[in-house]
Amino acid sequence: xxxxxxxxxxxxxxxxxxxxxxxxxxxxxxxxxxxxxxxxxxxxxxxxxxxxxxxxxxxxxxxxxxxxxxxxxxxxxxxxxxxxxxxxxxxxxxxxxxxxxxxxxxxxxxxxxxxxxxxxxxxxxxxxxxxxxxxxxxxxxxxxxx
Numbered sequence: 001x002x003x004x005x006x007x008x009x010x011x012x013x014x015x016x017x018x019x020x021x022x023x024x025x026x027x028x029x030x031x032x033x034x035x036x037x038x039x040x041x042x043x044x045x046x047x048x049x050x051x052x053x054x055x056x057x058x059x060x061x062x063x064x065x066x067x068x069x070x071x072x073x074x075x076x077x078x079x080x081x082x083x084x085x086x087x088x089x090x091x092x093x094x095x096x097x098x099x100x101x102x103x104x105x106x107x108x109x110x111x112x113x114x115x116x117x118x119x120x121x122x123x124x125x126x127x128x129x130x131x132x133x134x135x136x137x138x139x140x141x142x143x144x145x146x
Contacts, residue, residue: 020045028056028069035060038069040077048084050077054097067100074104075139078132085131091116092124105138106130 022043028036036056043050052073056066077083088106090097102108106128114122 026069026073028065030060030065035065036069038066038073040073040081043081043083048082049087050081050083050085051087051089052077053088054100061096067103070100071104074130074135078135083132085129086135088128090126090128091118092126093118098126098128101128104130105134107134 020043023039023041024043025037025039027034028038034057036054038055039053040050041053052070054066054070074086077086086106088101090101092111098108107130108126109129110127112125112127115125116123
């Protein structure tokens with residue numbers, strides 16, 4: 001029983017009496033029309049972390065819906081679910097998503113070089129993260145500025 005992952009898994013199972021979801025997906029609608037979704041994926045309750053995911057229908061992109069939805073998801077993840085860390089992966093060619101994450105306080109933590117083949121070329125996958133205290137500081141700063 002020296003395998004740390006086995007002990008961690010056993011500990012996690014004892015911690016929660018009911019099955020906990022590993023993913024949550026929220027629909028984004030405008031006047032009843034589905035415009036996208038925002039998700040928490042790969043939720044690790046014991047480690048208090050999850051991956052965020054966002055998709056917006058192309059005709060609604062660039063209108064602020066994604067930023068607002070992702071910020072609400074982050075608030076929900078940290079305040080309601082008591083998560084400690086959120087992560088995101090973005091393809092190197094998706095500069096819009098990179099800027100969105102950075103505008104919400106995510107920090108670039110690493111790159112998986114040439115990990116995605118797309119359109120005849122290999123691209124990196126950028127790994128982003130934000131911690132609960134970083135999110136809270138940003139939220140408090142925004143409140144102080146208003």
